[in-house]
Amino acid sequence: MTSSLETIRTLLVRDHDLPPERLGEDASLETLGIDSLGIMELLWNLEEDLGITLPTDRVELHTLGEVATYVDGLVAERRDEPTESTPENAPENAAASASTPHERG
Amino acid sequence: MRRVAVSGIGALCPLGNDVGTLFENARGGRSAVHRLDIPFADRLAAALGATTDFDPSAHLDKLESRMLDRYAQLARVAADRAVADASGALGALDPERAGVFLGTGMGGTLSMDEGYRTLYEEASDRINPFTVLLGMHNAAAAWIGMAHALRGPALTYSSACSSAAVAIGEAWARVARGELDVALAGGSEAPLSPGSLKAWEALRTLATLDPDDPAASCRPFSRDRSGMVLGEGAAMLVLEPLERARARGAPLHGELLGCGLTNDATHITRPSVAGQAAALMAALEAAGLSPDRVDAINAHGTGTPANDATETAAVRAVFGERAERIPISATKALHGHLLGAAGALECVLALAAMRHAVALPTMHLREPDPDCDLDYVPNAAREGVTARVTLSSSFAFGGTNAVLALGALD
Numbered sequence: 001m002t003s004s005l006e007t008i009r010t011l012l013v014r015d016h017d018l019p020p021e022r023l024g025e026d027a028s029l030e031t032l033g034i035d036s037l038g039i040m041e042l043l044w045n046l047e048e049d050l051g052i053t054l055p056t057d058r059v060e061l062h063t064l065g066e067v068a069t070y071v072d073g074l075v076a077e078r079r080d081e082p083t084e085s086t087p088e089n090a091p092e093n094a095a096a097s098a099s100t101p102h103e104r105g
Numbered sequence: 106m107r108r109v110a111v112s113g114i115g116a117l118c119p120l121g122n123d124v125g126t127l128f129e130n131a132r133g134g135r136s137a138v139h140r141l142d143i144p145f146a147d148r149l150a151a152a153l154g155a156t157t158d159f160d161p162s163a164h165l166d167k168l169e170s171r172m173l174d175r176y177a178q179l180a181r182v183a184a185d186r187a188v189a190d191a192s193g194a195l196g197a198l199d200p201e202r203a204g205v206f207l208g209t210g211m212g213g214t215l216s217m218d219e220g221y222r223t224l225y226e227e228a229s230d231r232i233n234p235f236t237v238l239l240g241m242h243n244a245a246a247a248w249i250g251m252a253h254a255l256r257g258p259a260l261t262y263s264s265a266c267s268s269a270a271v272a273i274g275e276a277w278a279r280v281a282r283g284e285l286d287v288a289l290a291g292g293s294e295a296p297l298s299p300g301s302l303k304a305w306e307a308l309r310t311l312a313t314l315d316p317d318d319p320a321a322s323c324r325p326f327s328r329d330r331s332g333m334v335l336g337e338g339a340a341m342l343v344l345e346p347l348e349r350a351r352a353r354g355a356p357l358h359g360e361l362l363g364c365g366l367t368n369d370a371t372h373i374t375r376p377s378v379a380g381q382a383a384a385l386m387a388a389l390e391a392a393g394l395s396p397d398r399v400d401a402i403n404a405h406g407t408g409t410p411a412n413d414a415t416e417t418a419a420v421r422a423v424f425g426e427r428a429e430r431i432p433i434s435a436t437k438a439l440h441g442h443l444l445g446a447a448g449a450l451e452c453v454l455a456l457a458a459m460r461h462a463v464a465l466p467t468m469h470l471r472e473p474d475p476d477c478d479l480d481y482v483p484n485a486a487r488e489g490v491t492a493r494v495t496l497s498s499s500f501a502f503g504g505t506n507a508v509l510a511l512g513a514l515d
Contacts, residue, residue: 017167037235038168044234 004050004075005068011045012064025065039067046071052078106281110350110514111358113191113343115183116453119155119336119440123186124358127440127450128457132486134468136320136439138334145299150306151314153322154297155336155441172235173248174213179339180245180293181252187289188253191343192355194287195253202285204257205246206276207341208268208292210445211301212242218298245293249341257285263445266405268292270448270499270507273342274364277509280344292446293339305335308374310409321469323442325406325435326413326481328474333407336441340449347514359456360512362494363391369504376412376500381419384506388496389423392510396424399431400492401464403455404481405500406435407442412500414476421479432464432482432490439468448499452509455495459513464490 009023018032029039039061043054052074061067114124119137121127130137137155146152161170161178164185173181184205188195195203216239220232238244243261250259258279262272269292276290296302305311312322312332324330342358350357365387369380389396405416413435421428436454443450458465463486470483497509 015167015171037172037238040234041171044231048231 004046004071005064007046007049008042008064008067008071011042015041023064025063025068027064028062029064029067030062042067050075107283108347109277109280109344109361110347111342111361111456112194112345112350112355113187113189114340114358114453115186115188115190116338116340116450117157117159117179117183118338118340118443118450119157122158124453124457128454128461131436131439131454131465132461132463134439134466134485136468137336138320138322138439138441140314140319141297145302148299149302151311151322153312153314153319153334154302155334156297157338172238173244174216174239175295175337176209176211176213176215176293176339177245177248179295179337180207180291180341181248183291183293183339183341184249184289185252187291187341187343193353194343194345194350194355198287200254200256202257203255203287204276204279204285204289205249205255205259206262206272206288206290207246207249207260208262208270208272208445208448209242209245209294210263210265210268211294211296212263213240213244214301215295215298216240218300221300249289253289255289264505264507265501265503266442266444266447267499267501267505267507268445268448269340270364270452270497270509271366271505273361273449273452273509274366274507276344277361277364280346286345286349288344289341290344291339291341291449292443294444294446295337296335296444297337302335311335312408323408323438324469324471325404325408325438325467326417326474326477327470328472330408330410330413332409333437333442336443338440338443338450339446340453342449342452357514359459360514362394362510362512363388364510365389365391365508367506369506371504373504374502376415377504378415378418378422380504380506381416381498381500382422384500384508385419385423385496385498388508388510394494394510397427398494399424399496401455401458401490401495402431402433403451403495403497404433404435405498406437406467408435408437414474416498416500417477417479428479430480432480432487433467434458434465434482435467436465448497448507448509451499452497452511455497455511459492459495459511462489462491463487
């Protein structure tokens with residue numbers, strides 16, 4: 001089970017006007033029209049919504065499921081670090097706490 | 106050299122978002138300068154600006170709205186409208202012989218300001234990942250090129266307040282020399298960020314607020330002038346060979362006859378009579394015209410004490426006694442100073458003025474200044490002024506002077 005998939009779907013609907021029914025786990029980002037910049041923006045938003053910090057190494061992500069698995073791994077790593085875990089950053093609250101820092105101006 | 110026509114115009118500016126509306130507002134002397142109602146207003150000595158009624162979401166998709174700074178959004182939409190207005194200019198075209206020439210003084214300064222606010226005010230490291238793409242000066246030209254598949258040069262000119270006139274002049278030269286068959290040329294500016302407003306204020310260039318009538322705060326050529334008011338907006342022109350446009354039967358806005366470019370090479374801000382006069386002469390030379398052929402001038406006319414007196418002296422130096430009989434319009438009193446877009450908007454106004462046989466008014470000219478003693482068409486439009494040739498002047502901080510010579514077409 002991938003817990004961040006719903007957050008990813010919410011962001012793609014919000015930022016790209018994509019219909020939710022196209023956003024299955026196997027949906028290809030390229031097919032959805034999400035290019036490298038779109039993936040970068042998505043990951044940037046997930047950092048905030050899920051309280052994670054993306055590593056600087058490059059990663060190849062092609063489907064929504066791959067993004068979710070990658071992000072879930074980072075969330076799990078974060079949970080393993082007891083000093084940094086905060087309840088408001090938990091994925092369950094991600095949609096509610098989604099911010100729109102890039103739409104300010 | 107080929108003759109070059111203006112076959113399309115798109116403009117979004119404080120006076121209106123189509124040529125008809127903005128021209129009528131200029132003709133009626135209706136100022137778009139107003140008090141700025143922004144959170145930062147209390148930090149400004151005079152919270153004044155001229156804003157454009159523009160909602161990007163009505164024109165661009167969500168991703169474009171996020172990836173383009175307001176200056177690029179304005180430019181994109183102005184370019185779309187210019188292309189639509191040019192009725193088929195992009196048809197039957199070798200895309201490598203079509204280019205974009207865009208002037209902007211401050212590029213994505215709103216986005217840069219926002220990025221710095223995130224970093225320094227919020228002390229957050231989560232700066233918008235598109236900040237580079239939003240801020241870069243060449244973004245607007247790039248997006249316009251992509252939108253219309255123009256594969257010739259996509260160039261950005263940044264010479265402060267003459268940027269757009271330089272861009273239009275450079276585009277004219279390429280089309281006239283036969284290097285390009287279509288050029289989208291103009292300028293765009295969205296400078297009303299707190300940082301930008303404060304920087305212009307610190308340089309002591311901005312007008313003081315007229316408490317009785319804020320809209321009259323910018324008063325070019327008036328003895329009581331106190332400076333300029335910043336404005337935002339974009340204007341784009343479609344330039345193409347006159348013969349090509351006529352073969353298509355396209356309705357035309359006018360002809361671009363030539364462009365004169367000079368550099369003061371004296372001082373970073375102080376204007377030079379010699380430099381401005383040389384640019385006026387260079388425009389006439391490029392157009393193959395003698396000074397007695399000039400019927401009207403759209404002045405740079407910023408409303409700063411230094412510019413307006415210097416510009417008056419430069420016009421006198423070029424035209425001699427005849428200078429007093431040339432109607433000179435300073436429309437920045439109405440739309441504010443659009444900086445890197447100013448030359449394009451004023452070119453649009455000058456072309457429309459010729460088509461309607463109107464000399465546009467220089468508004469808020471309350472007190473004659475002995476150092477500004479020409480015919481500025483004070484405070485009311487003059488109807489029935491037939492002009493075949495109009496010069497549109499743009500003089501910039503840094504010293505780059507650009508004068509466009511515009512011609513009427515029957």
